[in-house]
Amino acid sequence: MTRAPGGPVPETDLSVSAPKGVAGGIPAVVSSARHTLGEMGVVRTLRTLSRLNQVGGFDCPGCAWPEPGERSPVEFCENGAKAVAEEATTRRVSRAFFARHSVADLATLEEFELGKQGRITEPMWLAPGASRYEPVSWDHALDVVAGHLQALPSPGMAAFYTSGRTSNEAAFCYQLFVRNFGTNNLPDCSNMCHESSGAALVETIGVGKGSVTLDDLHRAGLVFVVGQNPGTNHPRMLTALEKAKANGARIVAVNPLREAGLLRFKHPQRPTDLLGRGASLADLYLQIRVNGDMALFQALGRLLVEADDAGAGLVDRDFVDLHCDGFEEYARHVRGLDWSVVESATGLERTEIEAAFDLVASTDRIVVCWAMGLTQHKSSVPTIREVVNLLLARGSIGRPGAGVCPVRGHSNVQGDRTMGIYEKPDAAFLDALGAEFGFDPPRAAGYDVVDTIRAMRDGKVRVLVAMGGNFASATPDTSVTEAALRSLDLAVHVSTKLNRSHAVVGREALILPCLGRTERDVRAGRPQAVTVEDSMSMVHLSEGTLPPASPALLSEVAIVCALARRTLGDRTAVDWEQLADDYDLIRERIARVVPGFEDFNMRVRRPGGFVLPHPPRDRREFPTPSGRAQFTVNTLEVLAVPDGHLLMQTVRSHDQYNTTIYGLEDRYRGIHGGRRVVLVHPDDVAALGLAEGQIVDIVGIHGGVTRRAAAFRVVGYPTARGCCATYFPEANVLVPLDSTAEFSNTPTSKSVVVRLVPASAAPG
Numbered sequence: 121m122t123r124a125p126g127g128p129v130p131e132t133d134l135s136v137s138a139p140k141g142v143a144g145g146i147p148a149v150v151s152s153a154r155h156t157l158g159e160m161g162v163v164r165t166l167r168t169l170s171r172l173n174q175v176g177g178f179d180c181p182g183c184a185w186p187e188p189g190e191r192s193p194v195e196f197c198e199n200g201a202k203a204v205a206e207e208a209t210t211r212r213v214s215r216a217f218f219a220r221h222s223v224a225d226l227a228t229l230e231e232f233e234l235g236k237q238g239r240i241t242e243p244m245w246l247a248p249g250a251s252r253y254e255p256v257s258w259d260h261a262l263d264v265v266a267g268h269l270q271a272l273p274s275p276g277m278a279a280f281y282t283s284g285r286t287s288n289e290a291a292f293c294y295q296l297f298v299r300n301f302g303t304n305n306l307p308d309c310s311n312m313c314h315e316s317s318g319a320a321l322v323e324t325i326g327v328g329k330g331s332v333t334l335d336d337l338h339r340a341g342l343v344f345v346v347g348q349n350p351g352t353n354h355p356r357m358l359t360a361l362e363k364a365k366a367n368g369a370r371i372v373a374v375n376p377l378r379e380a381g382l383l384r385f386k387h388p389q390r391p392t393d394l395l396g397r398g399a400s401l402a403d404l405y406l407q408i409r410v411n412g413d414m415a416l417f418q419a420l421g422r423l424l425v426e427a428d429d430a431g432a433g434l435v436d437r438d439f440v441d442l443h444c445d446g447f448e449e450y451a452r453h454v455r456g457l458d459w460s461v462v463e464s465a466t467g468l469e470r471t472e473i474e475a476a477f478d479l480v481a482s483t484d485r486i487v488v489c490w491a492m493g494l495t496q497h498k499s500s501v502p503t504i505r506e507v508v509n510l511l512l513a514r515g516s517i518g519r520p521g522a523g524v525c526p527v528r529g530h531s532n533v534q535g536d537r538t539m540g541i542y543e544k545p546d547a548a549f550l551d552a553l554g555a556e557f558g559f560d561p562p563r564a565a566g567y568d569v570v571d572t573i574r575a576m577r578d579g580k581v582r583v584l585v586a587m588g589g590n591f592a593s594a595t596p597d598t599s600v601t602e603a604a605l606r607s608l609d610l611a612v613h614v615s616t617k618l619n620r621s622h623a624v625v626g627r628e629a630l631i632l633p634c635l636g637r638t639e640r641d642v643r644a645g646r647p648q649a650v651t652v653e654d655s656m657s658m659v660h661l662s663e664g665t666l667p668p669a670s671p672a673l674l675s676e677v678a679i680v681c682a683l684a685r686r687t688l689g690d691r692t693a694v695d696w697e698q699l700a701d702d703y704d705l706i707r708e709r710i711a712r713v714v715p716g717f718e719d720f721n722m723r724v725r726r727p728g729g730f731v732l733p734h735p736p737r738d739r740r741e742f743p744t745p746s747g748r749a750q751f752t753v754n755t756l757e758v759l760a761v762p763d764g765h766l767l768m769q770t771v772r773s774h775d776q777y778n779t780t781i782y783g784l785e786d787r788y789r790g791i792h793g794g795r796r797v798v799l800v801h802p803d804d805v806a807a808l809g810l811a812e813g814q815i816v817d818i819v820g821i822h823g824g825v826t827r828r829a830a831a832f833r834v835v836g837y838p839t840a841r842g843c844c845a846t847y848f849p850e851a852n853v854l855v856p857l858d859s860t861a862e863f864s865n866t867p868t869s870k871s872v873v874v875r876l877v878p879a880s881a882a883p884g
């Protein structure tokens with residue numbers, strides 16, 4: 121649907137059917153084939169998919185779910201196939217397209233339509249005062265960027281964003297360039313997803329990453345899947361859950377929405393599954409209220425402590441005494457928990473929580489997996505601390521088959537952080553970086569995503585460089601963010617395809633087209649491979665084989681090194697050309713700066729790569745200041761939702777990966793041919809005096825400011841009472857920039873208080 125001049129109009133092709141009760145199966149095969157064959161044709165599809173996630177092949181540009189040690193010839197899911205098709209498409213955005221369409225025209229196209237134009241083939245420049253992008257040489261493009269950066273009164277007036285697709289080598293060079301330039305302004309997509317996980321885990325167990333391997337998941341006795349929809353967002357996780365169940369695990373799904381991928385699964389690549397009913401997954405499905413998870417885990421803690429007080433021996437005293445601080449304070453706190461508060465926060469019956477507790481009591485091999493449903497609330501960090509409290513009390517960290525499992529979204533988002541893409545780097549990292557490259561890195565903390573938007577809005581950041589991603593659509597408070605982007609002197613986007621950010625520009629803009637994962641990367645006559653780190657800290661190689669979409673494309677590494685050389689001139693002692701021509705040399709430097717990467721070049725060439733050290737997982741050592749894991753005491757606050765309002769969460773559709781929209785189908789939820797829907801419990805639809813199918817505006821008020829998302833169709837849906845769900849980026853306009861998680865500054869996209877008003881009503 122094109123954006124009409126007066127704003128969005130209702131989608132006429134939208135239809136709704138009953139939500140599905142099973143994920144995968146023949147529809148997944150058909151959908152994969154439709155996307156891949158439609159974008160790539162038969163030969164290219166076979167050639168590409170046969171190398172996807174294989175040893176010696178390329179890493180899926182989709183999510184960060186790990187590959188098993190033993191791989192099948194078809195080691196990808198429907199969404200991986202879509203991600204590859206999106207990148208390896210044979211469509212191209214020609215010069216003629218840019219000549220035909222002004223930037224104002226591009227701004228009228230939906231994200232889906234922009235993406236479908238195909239790959240960008242040469243650097244494009246929007247000159248000051250121009251209305252259209254025009255092709256330019258790389259030389260000219262580099263001069264434009266260097267000229268702007270050199271002219272800034274201070275390095276802190278530029279910000280350098282990173283999306284989680286960026287390889288380890290490109291990310292390492294990028295942060296080196298930025299710090300050599302003189303700033304730590306390195307916002308990244310992690311600021312908007314698992315920042316809360318990192319903050320809570322560093323504080324409590326000393327490492328901000330998950331502590332389980334795939335093998336742990338397969339061996340677990342109990343798996344919680346909390347605030348996560350793996351059927352759509354990490355589909356191969358369903359294979360791991362299926363295996364865990366076959367090995368005897370029980371699964372508890374905790375989610376406000378009933379999601380097909382948590383109910384049943386038919387493995388799309390197993391012919392016997394296609395005809396049968398598939399494997400059942402969740403043994404217990406807790407349809408919790410949005411933002412109720414902290415109360416749930418505190419209640420489980422209370423039941424555990426009470427059972428232990430009664431002599432059940434469920435607290436792992438040996439582990440707690442040997443490795444943890446703060447258990448008694450924690451126990452005292454949860455003993456005083458008020459059940460009525462728990463019930464109103466969670467919307468669950470006490471008996472449901474007791475059923476979950478019975479499973480907790482039945483095994484000490486407990487894994488808790490989570491995603492954005494836990495990380496994007498004001499109380500996200502305390503909520504994840506409560507997850508850790510429960511696991512510590514059961515001794516379920518550093519035990520085979522047990523641990524914390526924050527499931528990462530973008531394919532190398534974890535690796536980018538490991539490589540130093542972080543606005544608040546620790547002193548040890550900066551010391552090592554400075555010693556290795558002979559400069560004094562800046563020490564002051566830089567801007568994260570939210571602070572970058574504020575700084576752009578306030579005129580403190582004048583240049584934005586974005587390594588991949590789609591800043592305008594990935595971020596909250598669309599109107600504020602887009603106004604901030606339009607105020608810039610220069611925006612630079614390293615991209616493979618068009619997206620909304622290219623159409624929301626200030627005085628001058630550049631699109632620098634780069635190679636994708638699927639493509640051959642040859643430097644100085646030699647093929648190069650990059651590396652990535654998955655959600656379980658495995659580091660491995662990725663090497664594309666397709667001919668590049670255009671001979672004018674450069675790799676992300678080459679672009680970063682060229683930008684650094686041109687910008688820094690004789691202010692740098694780094695031989696950027698050498699690094700750009702041989703990625704082994706970058707890996708040698710990484711090995712000397714980043715702990716855990718010793719013998720990087722040798723170890724990453726082993727089949728499957730290597731796993732990074734994780735002291736709590738490996739040795740039950742906790743690198744916190746005290747050297748012990750920390751129980752924490754967290755005050756439970758129930759989000760107040762006034763009468764007539766709902767608590768809204770933003771979600772993805774099944775035809776979507778982050779801000780990339782592959783199509784207009786959300787097959788499992790029964791939404792077809794459109795995206796402007798708001799999913800509401802049928803009883804709430806009636807209680808609010810609305811009707812299913814009615815077109816409404818969604819209105820939020822925060823800090824005295826009214827925000828409105830227009831023309832959404834009301835869909836009656838099995839979600840928790842008092843809650844609703846909408847797709848992002850369409851609903852990002854409702855997420856206030858100034859509503860962020862405590863301790864992580866992540867926008868609270870999963871708990872926005874809204875009301876639904878008939879579409880014709882005046883704002884207010």
Ligand code: SF4
Nearest residue numbers: 180182183197200356
């Ligand atoms: S589970 Fe994630 S990494 Fe694996 S194929 Fe699917 S999208 Fe790609």
